[in-house]
Amino acid sequence: VDFGASADFNETQVTLDWYDYLFKGVQNSFARKPVRIFVMGTNEWRDEEEWPLKRAKQVSYFLASTTGANSLRGDGVLATDAGGSSGKESDQFAYDPANPAPTTGGPLCCDGTHLPAGPRDQRPVEARDDVLVYSTASLDRDVEVTGPVTLNFWAKSSAVDTDFTAKLVDVWPNGFAQNLTEGILRARYRDSQEKPELWNPGQVYQLSLDVWST
Numbered sequence: 001v002d003f004g005a006s007a008d009f010n011e012t013q014v015t016l017d018w019y020d021y022l023f024k025g026v027q028n029s030f031a032r033k034p035v036r037i038f039v040m041g042t043n044e045w046r047d048e049e050e051w052p053l054k055r056a057k058q059v060s061y062f063l064a065s066t067t068g069a070n071s072l073r074g075d076g077v078l079a080t081d082a083g084g085s086s087g088k089e090s091d092q093f094a095y096d097p098a099n100p101a102p103t104t105g106g107p108l109c110c111d112g113t114h115l116p117a118g119p120r121d122q123r124p125v126e127a128r129d130d131v132l133v134y135s136t137a138s139l140d141r142d143v144e145v146t147g148p149v150t151l152n153f154w155a156k157s158s159a160v161d162t163d164f165t166a167k168l169v170d171v172w173p174n175g176f177a178q179n180l181t182e183g184i185l186r187a188r189y190r191d192s193q194e195k196p197e198l199w200n201p202g203q204v205y206q207l208s209l210d211v212w213s214t
Contacts, residue, residue: 076134122177149211
């Protein structure tokens with residue numbers, strides 16, 4: 001995805017400006033507007049007073065399916081009300097460690113040759129039966145999604161430990177599925193990074209997965 005010339009970011013200069021403000025007390029842009037975000041779609045940098053934005057409105061979506069949310073072929077939906085999420089009680093998939101869902105784009109580091117970072121088409125990943133896909137109806141107007149994103153869910157596994165990943169994806173009119181943000185949770189660290197605890201196979205756990213900020 002090409003966000004245009006306006007997306008250019010001089011990381012070295014911004015870092016130096018931050019150090020000048022932090023260590024020298026220079027009253028530069030960090031003193032005036034401490035937050036700068038890039039807004040995709042309008043493709044522009046914007047200065048803000050705080051993070052998360054105070055004017056942002058929190059919106060909740062509920063996972064739902066009738067026959068199953070497995071892959072793009074499923075009928076998983078994101079409903080804006082809990083009543084609209086009625087249907088199948090739960091969705092399930094078989095996780096094969098020998099054939100894991102591949103990493104495709106995203107916030108990767110250091111080896112762009114083998115795993116290119118950034119926005120990449122997620123349709124090949126979403127075509128897998130071990131990936132659950134939940135979608136809203138097509139949006140009838142522009143919507144800005146700015147702030148922290150969290151997935152709260154209940155899960156159980158036949159294993160004593162497993163990984164859960166989640167992505168927020170924007171589907172273009174031409175079908176291109178652009179990853180916006182993502183997160184991962186290893187089950188043993190569900191309550192603490194310092195005190196991992198394996199879980200009991202077959203027991204249902206309530207989990208919260210940070211999909212970072214968008």
